Amino acid sequence: MAKEKSTNPTALRCPTCRTLVLRDDDNFPFCSDRCRIIDLGKWASGAYRISSPILDPEVLDGLDDMHRSGHSSGDDE
Numbered sequence: 604m605a606k607e608k609s610t611n612p613t614a615l616r617c618p619t620c621r622t623l624v625l626r627d628d629d630n631f632p633f634c635s636d637r638c639r640i641i642d643l644g645k646w647a648s649g650a651y652r653i654s655s656p657i658l659d660p661e662v663l664d665g666l667d668d669m670h671r672s673g674h675s676s677g678d679d680e
């Protein structure tokens with residue numbers, strides 16, 4: 604048997620209420636059935652819109668520019 608790497612998190616935070624949830628919890632990664640339903644409800648009600656402005660080429664271009672002309676040189680104070 605290969606040695607198992609312990610890179611897997613043993614616990615995560617509930618996406619809904621940020622409570623720490625152990626991996627072997629029934630509702631993982633949610634802390635409770637209620638939180639899971641709340642999260643599903645968000646998706647269903649469109650709280651998580653699938654609009655992707657970040658994929659706009661112009662936006663990406665701008666970001667790239669910001670990084671390139673960034674503060675790596677340290678010329679100014």
Ligand SMILES: [Zn+2]
Binds near residue numbers: 619638
């Ligand atoms: Zn929760």
